[in-house]
Amino acid sequence: MAQLSLGNGEPNDATPFLPEQRNLKTLREAAAGCKGCHLWRHATQTVFGEGLKRSTVMFVGEQPGDQEDRQGRPFVGPAGRELDRALEVVGISREDVYITNVVKHFKFEERGRRRIHQTPKRFEIDACRPWLDEELRIVSPEALVLLGATAAKALLGSSFRLTQHRGELLNSDIASIVTATIHPSAILRAADEEARIEQRESFAEDLRVVAQALA
Numbered sequence: 001m002a003q004l005s006l007g008n009g010e011p012n013d014a015t016p017f018l019p020e021q022r023n024l025k026t027l028r029e030a031a032a033g034c035k036g037c038h039l040w041r042h043a044t045q046t047v048f049g050e051g052l053k054r055s056t057v058m059f060v061g062e063q064p065g066d067q068e069d070r071q072g073r074p075f076v077g078p079a080g081r082e083l084d085r086a087l088e089v090v091g092i093s094r095e096d097v098y099i100t101n102v103v104k105h106f107k108f109e110e111r112g113r114r115r116i117h118q119t120p121k122r123f124e125i126d127a128c129r130p131w132l133d134e135e136l137r138i139v140s141p142e143a144l145v146l147l148g149a150t151a152a153k154a155l156l157g158s159s160f161r162l163t164q165h166r167g168e169l170l171n172s173d174i175a176s177i178v179t180a181t182i183h184p185s186a187i188l189r190a191a192d193e194e195a196r197i198e199q200r201e202s203f204a205e206d207l208r209v210v211a212q213a214l215a
Contacts, residue, residue: 010037010038011035011036011037011127012036012037012123012126012127013036013037013126013127013130014031014034014036014037014127014128014129014130014131015036015130016036017030017031017033017034017035017036018030018130018131018134022134022138023053023138024049024053024135024138024139027048027131027134027135027138028048028049031046031048031104031131032045032046032048033046034046034104034131036127036128036130037105037123037124037127037128038124039103039105039106039107039120039124040105042108043064043069043105043106043107044069044070044072044106045069045072046072046104046105047064047068047069047072047073047074047101047104047105047106048074048100048104048131049074049098049099049100049101049135050073050074050098050099050100051097051098051099051100051139052095052098053138053139055096055097055098055139055141056096056097056141056142056143056214057092057096057097057098057141057142057143057144057145057210057214058097058098058099058100058135058136058139058141058143058144058145058175059075059083059097059098059099059100059145059147060099060100060101060102060132060144060145060146060147060151060154060155061074061075061079061099061100061101061102061147061148061151061183062101062102062103062119062120062147062148062150062151062183063101063102063103063104063105063106063107063117063120063150064101064103064104064105064106065077065079065106065117065185066106066108066115066117067080068080068106069105069106069108069115074099074100074101075099075184078185078188079183079184079185079187079188080184082184082185082187082188082200082203083099083147083184085200085204086184086200086203086204086207087207089204089207089208090204090207090208090210090211091211092207092210092211092214098135098139098141100132100135101151102120102125102128102129102132102150102151102154102155103120103124103125103128104128104131105128107119107120107124119150120150122158125150125154129154132154136174140175141175142175142176142177142214143175143176143177143178143179143210143213143214144172144174144175144177144178144179145179145180145181145207145210146178146179146180146181147180147181147182147183147184148162148182148183148185148186149162150183151180151183152180155172155174156170156172156178156180160180162180162181162182165180166180166181166182166206167179167180167181167202167205167206167209168180168209169209169213177210177213177214179206179209179210181203181206181207182199182202182203182206184203186199187199187200187203
């Protein structure tokens with residue numbers, strides 16, 4: 001299969017890197033060598049999804065962060081700790097969760113010793129989409145939680161407005177229960193401790209909607 005290209009010699013489609021036999025193990029192994037877009041060039045490694053095929057809930061974020069890129073696992077940095085905290089509050093077991101991102105490589109800008117997150121562009125999201133589609137197909141979660149506007153727009157369409165529909169149960173054929181909320185990194189960016197506590201509580205309330213729908 002010919003690779004789609006942006007016209008600058010860089011491919012823009014992960015499809016040719018998909019394995020013939022597709023399960024979570026073979027996908028993860030194949031994704032480690034993905035060069036379906038330019039982002040692999042600067043990232044440390046591919047960060048594939050994590051969790052079991054039988055997971056009830058799937059969380060989809062935007063992309064790996066600095067710690068995720070270094071460790072090769074999704075949501076292991078500060079934002080991941082916020083997610084774990086919220087899951088514990090609402091009673092969703094991490095063992096019942098599959099967690100991934102729409103983009104599997106860390107996109108960043110170097111500023112001194114720091115690597116600053118950059119929002120992936122649409123063509124980068126589209127290039128990586130085959131991996132996410134396979135994860136959704138295999139896990140087939142009962143509940144799908146989209147973390148942040150980038151993930152929500154990727155799966156629900158560019159016209160979706162997180163500010164208008166945050167925490168709502170949405171009509172979608174992707175899963176029985178679909179909702180979108182903030183990315184937990186937004187809690188970390190709050191102006192002060194009071195704002196962080198408020199964001200943390202609101203995030204947990206959004207996840208409680210999922211817990212109650214599952215119950």
